[in-house]
Amino acid sequence: MPYALFCNDAQISKAYPSESDVWKLAQRSGLVVDVMADDERPGPRRVLDNDYEIAPCQAAQGEDPAKNKAEADQESRMEFELNS
Template structure:
């Protein structure tokens, strides 16, 4: 089942193969914040900013979540090369 980033129940990202892939996208987009610790976890925990959520979804007709992941990974590598 693919996953995507949602805001106020509206899908705002492409579909990706796993929830972890969407977390990476959200992190690169600056939508992940660290909040304080609690008794059950050590260190800060990651949460999505504001009303953002990661949910399972249906890929749009003709959309390939694996291709979306490959494109996002390629863009991330290019960005890293430009910033170094």
């Protein structure tokens, strides 16, 4: 099942093959923050900022989550090369 980024129950990203892929997208977009440890979890942990969440979704008709991932990976590599 594909996953996407949501805000207030509205899907705001394309569908991606895995939850991990969406975490990477959220990280690159600046939506991931570190929260200090609490009694249940030692050390800082990653959470999404504000009302964002990652959840399973249905891919839109004609949408290919694997293609979305490949395009996002390519964009990320191009950004890295430009910043180097």
